Amino acid sequence: MLVRVSKSDIYYPEIIPFTKNTLYLWNHQNKYPYIFKKLGKSLFIDTDALQELIMNNGETTLDIN
Numbered sequence: 001m002l003v004r005v006s007k008s009d010i011y012y013p014e015i016i017p018f019t020k021n022t023l024y025l026w027n028h029q030n031k032y033p034y035i036f037k038k039l040g041k042s043l044f045i046d047t048d049a050l051q052e053l054i055m056n057n058g059e060t061t062l063d064i065n
Contacts, residue, residue, distance in 0.1 A: 001047045001048065002045070002047070003015070003047055005042075005043045005044065006043075015047050015050075016047065017054075024043070032053060
C-alpha cells in the first residue's frame with residue numbers, strides 16, 4: 001500500500017513508526033530508496049517494503065535492481 005509521507009504520521013502511526021521528517025530525510029539522503037515512490041511532486045512510502053525492512057532488521061529481500 002502506498003501512503004503519502006506528508007500524511008503518514010497523522011493517519012498511519014501504527015503502520016509507519018517513523019516521523020514524516022525522518023522519512024523525508026531518508027529520501028533526501030537516498031537511504032532505502034526502494035521504499036519510496038514519487039508521483040508528481042508528492043512522495044509516497046511503500047508500506048509493504050517498509051514492513052519487510054523492519055522485520056529483517058534493515059536488510060531487504062526485494063529485487064532493487
